[in-house]
Amino acid sequence: MNFDFSDDLNQLRDQARRYLAEHCTSKHVRSVLEGEKSYDGALWQGMADMGWLGAAIPEEYGGAGLGHEGLCIIAEELGRVAAPVPFTSSICLAAEAVMLAGNSEQKRRLLTGFAAGMHIGTLAWAEGSGNPRESSFTPRLVGGKLTGTKWPVPDGGSADLCVVAAQDEAGRPILALADLRAGGVTRTALETIDPARPQARIDFAGTPAEQLGAAGEGWALLQSVLDRAAVLIAFEQLGGATTCLEMATAYAQERYAFGRPIGGYQAIKHKLADVYIANELARSNAYYGAWALQTGAAELTLAASSARVSATEAYHLASKENIQTHGGMGFTWAADCHLYYRRSKLLGLTIGSAGYWKNRLVTELETRNAA
Amino acid sequence: MDFDDTNEEAAFRAEARAFLAANATLKSVAKPVSRGRHIRAEEITRAKEWQAKKYAAGFAGITWPKRWGGRELAPIYNVIYAQEEELYAVPRGVFEIGLGMCIPTMMAYATPEQLERFVGPALRGEEIWCQLFSEPAGGSDVAALRTRAERDGDDWIINGQKIWTSGAHYCDYGIIVTRSDPNVPKHAGLTFFFLDMKSPGVECRPIKQISGTSHFNEVFFTDVRVPDAQRLGAVGAGWKVSITTLMNERLAVGEVPRPDVEDLLALTRMIDVDGEPAIRNVAVREKIADWHCRTQGLKFTRFRTMTALSRGQTPGPENSIAKVVNASKLQDIASYGLDLMGAAGMVMDPELAPLHALFQEGLLFSPGLRIAGGTDEILRNIIAERVLNLPADIRVDKDKAFNQVAHGKR
Structure with a gap:
């Protein structure tokens, strides 16, 4: 049984934690939350320089070739500090989509730039309310x-490239890769629950774009990309939930x-024990x-769904009970509790809410039992 | 990451598989056994025969010293054997306490002559042991126990009552913690013994549980004479010895109490909600997913613990969450299953109730699981204090002589 990270990857974790302790304090998070910047550019560049952005990108495409376990470690550490960078969008969604669906020419052309932080990618599936649904994508x-x-x-x-759930001329579902730096794009910033991870409305009006993957497979590809992202984001959520428990525990020891x-x-002890249990699961x-x-x-779909559901609920519980444990102080702008409360909900929604993933999980269980 | 055994572990697993395949019946083909039964005499005989077979094949005392008939293997091998044995319908619940808690305590405190006498018969399944800790007035607060031990020459005289003793009526020997001095604070006045359960003055009465069955006993002691030579640890050091016993609680091997998610999946295919199978219903699906995540989360938590063992590390506290999660999950799944059945959920006739009334049995069995072996509340305290380092509860009895501590009528 070898169901834990290797010593090498744990060293990567230590290195990441040390770097982030210095370069991603709550001051850095707040500078994006409260300021005009859409992300922390210095941190983003530092992450690229250390090879974190390309952790899972193969070396032949300019990545570090550490595999996805390495990327999971990075995601968890970024989650611990609520990092204000487009990591989820660019690495967990866009780069994963290119790795999964792109042809070799696209991979050669695009992946190096993701790994180096030269371009920022994102993935656009949502069109207003609702969870991902087959045949619902109109562009x-x-x-x-x-x-x-x-x-x-x-x-x-801030994204340069956008993977778009769309349809082709014949109405077949596809993934399209749009170049947001070209003309025909209107971006409108949206006011959101977590300004440290900004969201926008994008209107495409004849934006130059190319197809990613086969026509007609857009829905299956999107689901696969979301499965992969679900695992990575689960680690980011887990990191955040861990920090919330640490904050609440430290405060409960100091506050008289x-x-x-x-x-x-016991009202506090048992509450925090429940948070610990949820985090461990x-x-x-x-x-x-x-x-x-x-x-x-x-088993990826089943594993990703379980990871997603567990992590979403653990982070929600940990972040709200962290505020509760801090009492009135936890409700202030000055305390850091809200950085995690905002982030927990944002991450819980970004690739479909818990309900979507629970349904996907049970569908998988049904298929498995039928087989 | 992988789920592979090391070469040594794989060889051991293959050996265990071969032994089990040759000597036991897979659960998947065995007749289903209801968990609510009273253990009968022929089942004790079967359990003893099975233990003897395990001993002969080298699967009893896997981690014990060779001089006591063990194999001196690392704890991971216990888990591997348990994983394999779990697939088979073999007698369980008779030797776990004796071999998991009583004999290890003996090994720490008994004389070499006593060990020579008792370890072998216990390991070979010839003698069964029980543990006598809990009392009517000492459950979660077990150190508040009142069973008295008074010195009389070379003997001690024991008077009082123990409760929740599994299998006391068929056990040969027991370990017992008693109050030898009520004039000092509660932890300081305890003394620990082992005793012959057939001693004059020992009387066992089964407790009828809400499920209607009897797994546990009350044990009454009336002027029971125990030689001082059967004392384990110093006079007044009984609490320390008790901790040794409790530290030996076996690593949870992951038998998931049923009904669980698989049973709920089966049920939701059999039962209709609003004219279609319950499993098509969104609310039902969300519940299934929630419980699946808990069951799988515990399974993989166990794998993390096994990994630590396999790497020669001491496992972290992760595994302490298993019972808290499992007990409530069982109760909730059982209750939800009955809800889906509607009024028919009341019916417990195994001919009529789905899955031979598994959900009804679970409903009546599960409350005990939230209490036995550490209540939900005590386990949350343990997590909060030992894992999260939060302050201990206020203990107003800590420095008072035991006989000056307030106690209720119950």
Whole structure:
């Protein structure tokens, strides 16, 4: 049994944690949350320089070739500090989509830039309310030009490239890759629950775009990309949930009420024990997802769904109970609790909410039992 | 990451598989056994025969010293054997306490002559042991126990009552913690013994549980004479010895109590909600997914623990969550299954109730699981204090003589 990360990857984790402790404090998160920037450019460049962005990209395409387990570690560490960078969008969604669906020419042309942080990618599936649904994507790619609207698009304001769930001339579902630097694009920043991870509305009006993967397979490809992203984002969520428990525990040890630390009262102890339990279950499910992603196992969809559901619920629980444990102080702008509360909900929605993933999970269980 | 054994582990697993295949019946082909039964005499005989077979094949005392008939293997091998054995319908629940808790305590405190006398018969399944800790007035607060031990020459005289003793009526020997001095604070006045359960003055009465069955006993002690030579540890050091016993609680091997997710999947295919199979219903699907994530989360938590063992590390506290999660999950799944059945959920006749009334049995069995072996509340305290380092509860009895501590009428 070898169901844990290797020593080498744990060293990567230590290195990442040290770097982020210095370069991604809550001050850095707040500079994006409260300021005009859409992400922390210095941190993003630092991550590229250390090879984190290309952790899962093969060396032949300019990546570090550490495999997806390495990327999971990076995601968890970024989650711990609520990093204000377009990591989920560019690496977990866009680069994964190119690796999964792109032809060799596209991979050669695009992946190096993702790994180096030279261009930022994103993936646009949503068109207003609702979870991902087959045959629901309206933008059309006709003669290399994309027309239609998507919102919310994560990091849509800063992205250079956008993978779009769309249809081709014949109405078949496809993934299109649009170049947002070219003409025919209108981006509108949206006010959101977590400005440290901005969202935009994008109107495509004849935007230059190319097809990614085979025509007619757009829905299957999108689901596969979301499965892969679900595992990676589960680690980001897990990192955040872990920080919330650490913050709440530390505060409960220091804060006195009725003559003793509040952490001595069972109302707090049992609450935080429940958060610990949820986090451990989420961690174990996320590890299974990491294994399935790394090895390309047939169980990936089931593993990714479990990881996603567990991590979404654990982060939600940990972030709200972290505020609750902090009492009135936890509700202030000055305390850092809200950075995680916002992020937990944002990550819980970005690739479809828990309901979508629960349904996908049970569909998988049904197929497996029928087989 | 992978789920592979090392070469040594794989060889051991193959050996265990071969032994089980040759000597036991797979659960998947065996007749289903209801969990609610009373253990009968012929089942004790079967359990003893099975233990003897395991001993002969080298699968009893896997981690024990060779001089006591063990194999001196690392704890991971216990888990591997348990994983394999779990697939088979073999007698369970008779030797776990004796071999998991009582004999290891003996190994730490008994004399070489006593060990010579008792370890072999226990390992070979010839003698069964029980553990006598809990009392009517000492459950979660077990150190509040009141069973008295008074010195009388070379003997001690024991008077009082123990409760929740599994299998006391068929056990040969037991380990017991008693109050030898009520004039000092509660932890300081305890003394620990082992004793012959057939001693004059020991009386066992089964407790009828809400499920209607009886797994546990009350054990009454009336002037029971125990030689001082059967004392384990110093006079007044009984708490320390008790901790040794409790530290030896076996690593949970992951038998998931049923009904679980697979049973719920089966049920939701059999039962209709609003004119279609329940499994098509969105609300039902969300519930199934939630419980699947818990069951799988525990399974992979166990794998993480096994990994630590396999790497020669001490496992972290992750595994401490298993019982808290499993017990409530069982209760919730059982209750939800009955909800899906509607009014018919009340019916427990195995001929009528789906899956031979598995869900009804689960409903009546599950409350005990949330209490036995550490209540949900005590386990959450343990997680909060030992894992999260939160302050201990206030203990107003800590420095008081035991006989000055307030106690209720119950």
